[in-house]
Amino acid sequence: MSAFFRKRKLRYPLIALLLLGLAAAILISRWSEWIAGIFVLLFGIALATAWVMEKKTYEATEKHIETLSYRMKKVGEEALLEMPIGILLVNENFDIEWANPYMTSTLEYDTLIGESLYSLSEDFLPLTTSNEATEMTITLGGRKYRVYYKVNDRLFYLFDITEQVEIETLYYADRTVIGILFIDNYDELSQGMDDQTRSNLNSLVTSLINSWGAKHGIFVKRVQSDRFMAIFNESILKELEKSKFAILDDIREVTSKDNLALTLSIGVGAGSASLVELGSMAQSGLDLVLGRGGDQVAIKNPSGKVKFYGGKTNPVEKRTRVRARVISHALRDLIQESDQVFIMGHKMPDMDAIGAAVGVAKMAAMNKVKGSIVLDFDEYDRSVMRLMNEIEEDADLFNQFITPEEALASMTDNSLLVIVDTHKPSMVIDERLLQRMERVVIIDHHRRGEEFITNTMLVYMEPYASSTAELVTELIEYQPKHEKLSMLEATAMLAGIIVDTKSFTLRTGARTFEAASYLRANGADTVLVQRLLKEDLDTYLERAKIVQTVEFVADGIAIAKGESGKTYSPVLIAQTADILLTMKDVNASFVIAERGESGVGISARSLGEVNVQLIMEQLGGGGHLTNAATQLPDATVQEAVELLKHAIEEHYEGGQTE
Secondary structure, eight states: OHHHHHHHTOOHHHHHHHHHHHHHHHHHHTTOHHHHHHHHHHHHHHHHHHHHHHHHHHHHHHHHHHHHHHHHHHHHHHHHHTSSOEEEEEOTTOBEEEEOHHHHHHTTOSOOTTOBHHHHOGGGHHHHTOSSOEEEEEEETTEEEEEEEETTTTEEEEEEOHHHHHHHHHHHHTSEEEEEEEEETHHHHHTTOOHHHHHHHHHHHHHHHHHHHHHHTOEEEEEETTEEEEEEEHHHHHHHHHTTOTHHHHHHHHHHTTTOOOEEEEEEEOSOSOHHHHHHHHHHHHHHHHHTTSSEEEEEOTTSOEEEEEOOSOOOOOSOOHHHHHHHHHHHHHHHTOSEEEEEOBSSOOHHHHHHHHHHHHHHHHTTOEEEEEOOTTSOOHHHHHHHHHHHTSHHHHTTEEOHHHHHHHOOTTOEEEEESOOOGGGBSOHHHHHHOSOEEEEEOSOOOSOOOOSOSEEEEOTTSSOHHHHHHHHHTTSOTTSOOOHHHHHHHHHHHHHHHTTTTSSOOHHHHHHHHHHHHTTOOHHHHHHHTOOOHHHHHHHHHHHTTOEEEETTEEEEEOOTTOBOOHHHHHHHHHHHHTSTTOSEEEEEEEOGGGOEEEEEEESSSSOHHHHHHHTTOEEOSSEEEEEETTOOHHHHHHHHHHHHHHHHHSOEEO
16 A cells, blocks of 8 residues: 555655544444445545545646756756857866857857867966956957856856946046146236236137147136136046147147246046046146146046156246245244244255255244254265264254154154155154154155145245255245354255255256355355265266166166165265266166165156156156156166166156056
8 A cells, every 4th residue: 555655656645634534434433334334435535536636736747847847958058059158168278178159159260179278368367377266357359258267167157248348438438527727827927917918828828728628529618817627538538648638738839939938737637426526636636736846737536546747847936935935934933833843854864954954943043942953863875974074063053953762752742843855754754753743844845746744734845946955045034033044054055955956057046046145145165065065086986887887778868777786875876867967968867776775776867858757756756857766675776777667668658657
């Protein structure tokens, strides 16, 4: 009986029902046999009916399962053979063992079996070298595929996403970009013009910018006398980048024909769907450009990356001292509100940093406030050492120099920290002072970089100036005259100007001579300056050895390098770059040498045709159009040479990214 039921695969409820019916019949037969007989008859009919229904249900289910299994098998075969999904099965050598028809027809092969996976595309290499299931996008036959790789099965699934990529490209290309255009020095140049000349200038500039906008499909609106707003999209931005924003050259060249020094600065915000954020980034980019001297374009995006174009001209020297007077008075008020003033320059300070620091300390004294110059006595150059030896003989002046630890111990919440000759937190002598102080002032003559000391109370950055010592000299002229500059103080500041201008030959304007004249009138000793700047014979010979290694990597661009494993002083490297620049057919010079624990240093110089600042910024440094430098802590001399060559190539091919 049990075997019969198992054979027919009846469900257990029927067995239980049969047993229950038999038990009930036995009980009923004790009372009445004929009633028991009727019960058994009716129960048998019910059981037979249930049996037939169960059998039909089972057979229907069996048939459904067989049909579903067949359909699933058919669907699986169709998925492998007909669906628009590429499938590749490879062996351990990554030769194709099987490919579905879709993949074969898409790549226009008669058969893919036996072909190497890498012969289809080398983009498969990152997938095959991975030990985990992964995915990536590759290009095959001019189409884009998202590839999923199952390592254990050596199986590739390829999904065609060409249309999706095209839609994404169109979306990103159509995203809004906001630009703010600023005409440098417009107000200053137009002040002395009559109405007719000013009107002609306005018409000229407006015509040039509107023509540029119409040519590229840009909406341009003049919002102020010296400011324009531009609205366009990212596809247009890419076109402008290819031309390196030729509008900068057009404005400069056309206005120069009329003896006007007009240039254009542009801040661009891109990469965001928020118009508010785009406007903020455009303004931030413009501020950055103006801090770098103008005549440039800064493109900012939400990631914080900044790309620069232009910067082919030196900043134009201001013709008015109004800003210097305003800054001087503001600094005077900050000094008078402080209990003491701390002055700090950059690491490995040079003559300009020391001279400017001495000048700011003098300003503190002129306002009856104690001034202290923070200096690491173990880190300064030999040329600065001569100056420090002279300062040591002046006890009052030398006592103003303190170590970073002494400064940290004595500063209070009401103290003032003045940073000179740098604006980068990573470049100051001790960053702990920046973190400790809330009242910070910056005085610098370098073009502004993306790295910047934040939360400052006053910033005086003028890239047109020859040196920070020149800026400080002008500020001193508007301070209370309770004390006069001593001979040594004036000499230290003059030495800073002379070193940074290469004896008044580079980046020298009328105000540079005025500052030097003021210092000379206050007792600066030019003979002492020359004695401080003298060099020994060994230094001269070392420079000559580096010059012997010179090679030209482009028209007018020379690179020289020091010996590997030998440490050179920063001043020697800079002096060698200066010497190279005096050679015939050299428009820009780069000198690479090891600088001990700080790694490899690169000093760059230019006559103005090549913007060495942009090239050095690509390598993490900065400076001016004609004078810049960087340090590469983890590179060898030869690696630095290759990195420099690549940076020069990038500079000529496209914009510079920070």
